Amino acid sequence: MEASVIVGTLLLLASALPLIADAEETHYHEFVVQETPVKRLCRTHKAITVNGQFPGPTLEVNDGDSLVINVINRAQYNVSIHWHGIRQIRTAWADGPEYVTQCPIRPGHSFTYRFTIQDQEGTLWWHAHSSWLRATVYGALIIYPKRGSSFPFPKPKRQSTLLLGEWWDANPIDVVREATRTGAAPNISDAYTINGQPGDFYNCSSQDTVTIPVDFGETNLLRVINAAMNQELFFTVANHKLTVVGADASYLKPFTTGVIMLGPGQTTDVLVTADQPPGRYYIAARAYASAQGVPFDNTTTTAILEYKAAPCPAKGGLTQPSQPSFPQFNDTAAATAFTSSLRSPRKVPVPANVDESLFVAFGLGLNNCPSAANPSTCQGPNGTRFTASMNNISFVFPSSFSILQASQQGIPGVYTTDFPATPPVKFDYTGNVSRDLWQPIPGTKVYKLKYGARVQVVLQGTSIVAAENHPIHLHGYDFYIIAEGFGNFNPENDTAKFNLVDPPMRNTASVPVGGWSVIRFVANNPGTWVMHCHLDVHITWGLAMVFLVENGIGELESQEPVPVDMPVC
Numbered sequence: 001m002e003a004s005v006i007v008g009t010l011l012l013l014a015s016a017l018p019l020i021a022d023a024e025e026t027h028y029h030e031f032v033v034q035e036t037p038v039k040r041l042c043r044t045h046k047a048i049t050v051n052g053q054f055p056g057p058t059l060e061v062n063d064g065d066s067l068v069i070n071v072i073n074r075a076q077y078n079v080s081i082h083w084h085g086i087r088q089i090r091t092a093w094a095d096g097p098e099y100v101t102q103c104p105i106r107p108g109h110s111f112t113y114r115f116t117i118q119d120q121e122g123t124l125w126w127h128a129h130s131s132w133l134r135a136t137v138y139g140a141l142i143i144y145p146k147r148g149s150s151f152p153f154p155k156p157k158r159q160s161t162l163l164l165g166e167w168w169d170a171n172p173i174d175v176v177r178e179a180t181r182t183g184a185a186p187n188i189s190d191a192y193t194i195n196g197q198p199g200d201f202y203n204c205s206s207q208d209t210v211t212i213p214v215d216f217g218e219t220n221l222l223r224v225i226n227a228a229m230n231q232e233l234f235f236t237v238a239n240h241k242l243t244v245v246g247a248d249a250s251y252l253k254p255f256t257t258g259v260i261m262l263g264p265g266q267t268t269d270v271l272v273t274a275d276q277p278p279g280r281y282y283i284a285a286r287a288y289a290s291a292q293g294v295p296f297d298n299t300t301t302t303a304i305l306e307y308k309a310a311p312c313p314a315k316g317g318l319t320q321p322s323q324p325s326f327p328q329f330n331d332t333a334a335a336t337a338f339t340s341s342l343r344s345p346r347k348v349p350v351p352a353n354v355d356e357s358l359f360v361a362f363g364l365g366l367n368n369c370p371s372a373a374n375p376s377t378c379q380g381p382n383g384t385r386f387t388a389s390m391n392n393i394s395f396v397f398p399s400s401f402s403i404l405q406a407s408q409q410g411i412p413g414v415y416t417t418d419f420p421a422t423p424p425v426k427f428d429y430t431g432n433v434s435r436d437l438w439q440p441i442p443g444t445k446v447y448k449l450k451y452g453a454r455v456q457v458v459l460q461g462t463s464i465v466a467a468e469n470h471p472i473h474l475h476g477y478d479f480y481i482i483a484e485g486f487g488n489f490n491p492e493n494d495t496a497k498f499n500l501v502d503p504p505m506r507n508t509a510s511v512p513v514g515g516w517s518v519i520r521f522v523a524n525n526p527g528t529w530v531m532h533c534h535l536d537v538h539i540t541w542g543l544a545m546v547f548l549v550e551n552g553i554g555e556l557e558s559q560e561p562v563p564v565d566m567p568v569c
């Protein structure tokens with residue numbers, strides 16, 4: 001395999017010699033996962049990082065390039081790395097979610113991910129996909145256009161990546177372990193961060209606030225990534241307009257807005273022109289908190305857009321940056337105004353008919369305390385334990401084999417193929433749901449898809465416990481979001497709203513609070529692909545399912561052989 005890749009690359013290089021600009025490259029990286037002292041909010045923590053960097057290294061590639069990343073685990077936790085949004089065509093084994101496509105990399109072990117970027121351009125990212133390690137184990141993955149081609153907009157003078165994160169003044173692994181023990185919601189975070197820094201509005205932080213320099217008149221491409229664990233965020237730049245040009249590594253029809261909203265997992269590329277009086281302006285993010293009565297971190301993280309010609313105040317020191325203005329925390333109208341403005345730049349090949357139609361009702365739940373249980377393990381509302389589900393199945397990750405390994409080797413007992421295409425009981429999903437429907441059934445259920453099937457999924461949020469906006473992420477695919485709305489999806493009226501012309505393509509859909517989104521994709525990538533809420537607290541509770549896409553005909557429609565050094569459980 002490797003030899004043929006090398007030979008293939010050599011041939012390609014040889015044939016491409018006269019047009020050097022077209023050569024595709026292979027990028028080699030070593031990711032050492034290790035404990036590193038990181039000082040934030042006045043205290044030093046031993047955070048898990050990659051190569052001692054927080055955030056981790058930025059990967060920069062061109063479309064068509066390959067990545068080879070040797071992950072060496074020197075930390076005390078199991079780890080695996082997911083390349084969020086990379087389609088991993090025929091290389092599902094390199095996708096990274098633990099117990100879905102691989103067993104975790106044990107402490108002291110290593111594993112090499114190898115994959116090729118195919119027809120994707122823009123901003124993606126990578127993160128740990130094991131417990132809550134991604135709180136500190138994440139970084140940007142920037143895909144430039146193929147060598148020799150360019151952006152579909154005038155080339156910006158500068159490009160800056162802004163990773164929005166979430167920081168606990170504690171070990172995040174302890175935070176989730178405590179929640180799992182007690183059955184209660186995990187503690188909310190203590191800060192948001194931009195490129196790892198909370199910024200001026202937090203204690204002991206203003207010295208390290210991130211600064212983005214600009215020259216007056218120039219246009220900067222900001223690549224904004226929501227790497228927060230559990231919170232949708234509004235993002236803005238004081239006094240400046242944002243021209244949205246891409247999301248989740250797909251281009252968009254450009255439009256201008258003052259504020260954007262990103263769910264965890266989502267990325268948005270915006271152009272910002274430095275057309276204001278030279279000075280300092282806050283770049284800022286804070287919560288979009290869609291659920292009523294649910295506690296959230298209401299702090300604001302900032303960086304500074306700094307004009308190089310900014311006048312110095314007479315007595316030295318720097319001028320106070322201009323303040324950002326935000327919608328209210330619960331301003332769903334502002335969030336929806338943004339998500340419903342996204343369009344592909346031109347007519348796109350959305351499947352007009354579908355072979356598989358799923359209706360997935362998903363949301364939270366509360367399990368009654370098992371009769372023999374210690375009450376300290378049932379500290380959810382009224383002595384319950386939090387749970388979450390899709391079509392009433394609360395997903396349980398396997399522990400002795402990955403689903404991919406079990407499917408390829410025919411190992412029985414790891415999963416079943418009966419994930420239901422519709423909710424087992426129909427109810428008023430966004431209404432006042434009977435308590436009988438609050439306790440889902442645990443299970444490791446997958447849904448099988450034939451290679452090439454055209455798939456539609458209605459993602460229907462429920463109001464069980466609390467209705468809220470959920471960022472639903474599908475591995476292995478980009479999908480078109482052909483409609484979204486509030487209340488219960490109604491096939492009679494709502495199919496008329498389907499946009500089969502220029503819907504946006506994404507890998508993570510922000511399903512409106514108390515509402516629904518409809519997505520379509522063609523299942524042309526074999527493998528085991530998890531679809532889950534990207535609020536990590538919800539994955540912890542089981543808000544996930546897996547699509548098992550079968551091989552098609554011939555080598556090009558089949559998964560590549562799994563490498564022999566795959567970690568074992």
Ligand code: C2O
Pocket residue numbers: 082084097127129265473475530532534
């Ligand atoms: Cu970015 Cu399964 O996650």
